[in-house]
Amino acid sequence: MIPFSKVAYYTLGCKLNFSETSSISRDLMEAGYARVDFFDHPDVYVINTCSVTDNADKKCRKLVKDALNHSPKAFVVIIGCYSQLKPKEISEIPGVSLVLGAQEKFNISKYLKNINTGDAVKVINSSIKEIEEFVPAFSNNERTRSFLKVQDGCDYHCSFCTIPLARGKSRSSSVVKIVATANEIVESGIQEIVLTGVNIGDFGNGTDESFFDLLKELNNIKGLNRIRISSIEPNLLTKEIVTLVSNSNKIMPHFHIPLQSGSNEILKAMRRKYDREHYQSKVELIHQLIDNCCIGVDVIVGYPGETEDYFLETFNFLNELNIAYLHVFTYSERDNTTALRSDQVVPMADRTKRRKMLQILSEKKKRKFYSDNISNIQSALFEGENKDGFISGFTNNYIRVKTEFDAKKINTINKIKLISLDEDCVMTGSIVKQEELLTNSYSN
């Protein structure tokens, strides 16, 4: 056994990965391992990888190299989606000592105890089909908000996606357990909980609980000021959920809803569970029930078979839709996906051109959404950093706003009037005092 004592972490990818790294680091602290900075000469590096990221392999190699440059004798553990999907490839990266799969990553201390000097690279990886257990996680490294994992895995079979292969079948915790964890987070002084998972609308699948049940209970937690839903599939976003959000002053008026394409032919090829008309009806429902709600959209360009006409359908659909921003992804080929079988490959130059067009559209949408909010009074939760004399935070409807720095504002929710927008779409606001509120009408 090697006497390890200091561990550094690096996380690639999504909020779910961040919540899991945070929980893994707490477990290791309980087992006696201190958490240290990446450059603080740790004995162990834990790198939590992502399979969605382009060039996962390159990024992983670079991180291992950087880690060993700083701490040449460190022991490098690779976990996360990429290590479940490509364990052999990772084990061949020079400097890697241990590769753990989707379930094994939650038992790092057990594996560290059994390592001896001179051991060959170990790969410990169960078959993803066998994984039934839901392992809870939440992040607590930020003072203001916590990413709380409520669900894992996915039973959908979108043709381009490797996540079900990396994370397994859909499973979740119970409402009672999540509420207990949420209470623990609130007691630590955190103001906002962001609900995360792979397909969170599928929460409770196979039980008699639903995502709506979970939201209802979280909404009743005393002392919890903000709940944000990270992302939800359009077919799982029900009218009762939207109505609950519209009647709640805790669940933020902000939805992130994956669209992926505005062409019904491409949606069908992708095996998505809705068409564009269904998607549009959800956006309309939200705006009918919730004033000034922020809606973000995921979209993929260059999926096999996406002709110029199909792309323009997507572009025009999004251009007309009342949404606030886009997250644009360029389609990239992934092993073991059905999309890979198509021979209607879109040339990379076209994918790049389409991505840029949608990014420009996203900027335009965001500017419009922000501009429409100028003069409104919103609530903002301020984060810690003093950046050039300013403190910033997000409003309920997800507008980042900055105002003059005041240390007393850190981790507090304040009413703020949105005043002006600069060229880079940065909103400046001014804090509204209690007396002013009594004489003004305000939103949210």
Ligand code: SF4
């Ligand atoms: S819903 Fe589709 S894209 Fe999302 S994780 Fe499941 S299979 Fe992947």
